[in-house]
Amino acid sequence: MHAERGESSIDLVRAARQGDLGSLGILLKIHYGGMYAVAYGILGNSADAEDVCQDAAITAMSRLGDLRDPTAVSAWLKAIVRNNCRMRLRTRPPLPVGLPDGSAGTSFIDDPALIVERHATRDWIWDGLMRLTPTVREAAILRYFTQITSYQEIAQVCGVPVGTVRSRLSEARRRLAGALPGTVAERHDDITALTAERREEAIAVLSSVPSATPEASLSGRWSPEVEITWPTGDRLIGFSSLFAVFASDYADGVRYRLTNVVAGPGLTIWENQFVNPPEDPDHCPPAITWLLKEAEGRIQSVRLFYAPRPAPACDPEHPR
Known part of the structure; x- marks a missing residue:
């Protein structure tokens, strides 16, 4: 028209x-x-x-x-x-996303x-x-x-x-x-509430060691047979394996910083940075992405992806 x-x-x-x-x-x-x-x-x-x-x-x-x-x-x-x-x-x-050089006159x-x-x-x-x-x-x-x-x-x-x-x-x-x-004229679901809910879930899981969050509190959302695929390709069954990794990292001084949560029906994505201890800055990669898939309201599988480590700086006096 x-x-x-x-x-x-x-x-x-x-x-x-x-x-x-x-x-x-x-x-x-x-x-x-x-x-x-x-x-x-x-x-x-x-x-x-x-x-x-x-x-x-x-x-x-x-x-x-x-x-x-x-x-x-x-x-x-x-x-x-x-x-x-x-x-x-x-x-x-x-x-x-993003425009070059502020060419549209906005930030x-x-x-x-x-x-x-x-x-x-x-x-x-x-x-x-x-x-x-x-x-x-x-x-x-x-x-x-x-x-x-x-x-x-x-x-x-x-x-x-x-x-x-x-x-x-x-x-x-x-x-x-x-x-x-x-x-555009149709009624659309509000995704904000779901995203907020999934963000709280991510915080609860990632802070499970220092807050002593019991695994039972997650059993309503996580299948006890959840399949976890690590970046190495190794696969483990059960979310208790996650807590063992968290406990090991936490004991080594590693912390997690949640940077992004994307949520939709049947799929949630978490992105978090690793905060490594000053004495061991390369303990963990810079960040990790979690891809969580659901069925019937429960998380059935998780795939993990590490952000690549930055390339080492080249020494001009000793080039490769």
Whole structure:
């Protein structure tokens, strides 16, 4: 209807920011050609250009509140595309957040989970994610809402080949970009309460040793036969094995700092940093990601992924 009435991009931006999210879908269609031209001009490959533009479209859906000047919408969208292209050319797949060099005249927090929490579109985006198949949803959530963004890292966390991750993310982008504009008028679940609940659960588990949290208090949510896959590939049964590791780390002076919780039906992701003791700064890797899968309301499996350790600094007097 907006297009037939001849409304400008400025009118559409203003309408979308006032809650008319259907205007955003029209806005993206209007500017998609220009976005694609920028991506193709940088990457020279139509498939990569489509991927980058679809990532940018999803970003724009969750970031509209960051666009302070409606007249800058074209530059804003193209800036997202250019940023993603640059990251792809650096061999790291693009994380669809952030704009380069403050080119849109605003400041951002490059944490997609926090961004979505700030805006009314949060539940809309999450509802779209929940409509994906579980395996596709899992890859998309890791890609867009955690620090696990490269295809290789997602493949390790999910336990699948890199090619499978690539195809799942392609399907996620295609389905989200096509489906979200058509679901803006529907009623969406509020994910905030679930995220807060899962955050409390993470805190309880990660602080289990110093607070002496009894394992029985977790039995309602954790299956006694939960399968835990460690980053080494080793598998253990039962969450008591986690407490043994916590106790060992805690005795060595290691602490945990929870940095992110992503929650949805059947899936929860925790990200936490290790705080190593000063006398042993390399005791644990920098961080760990937990992928918790549920069935019938109980956690049935956990996969763990260590963030890679930073490469040692090169000694210019003794190059490798």
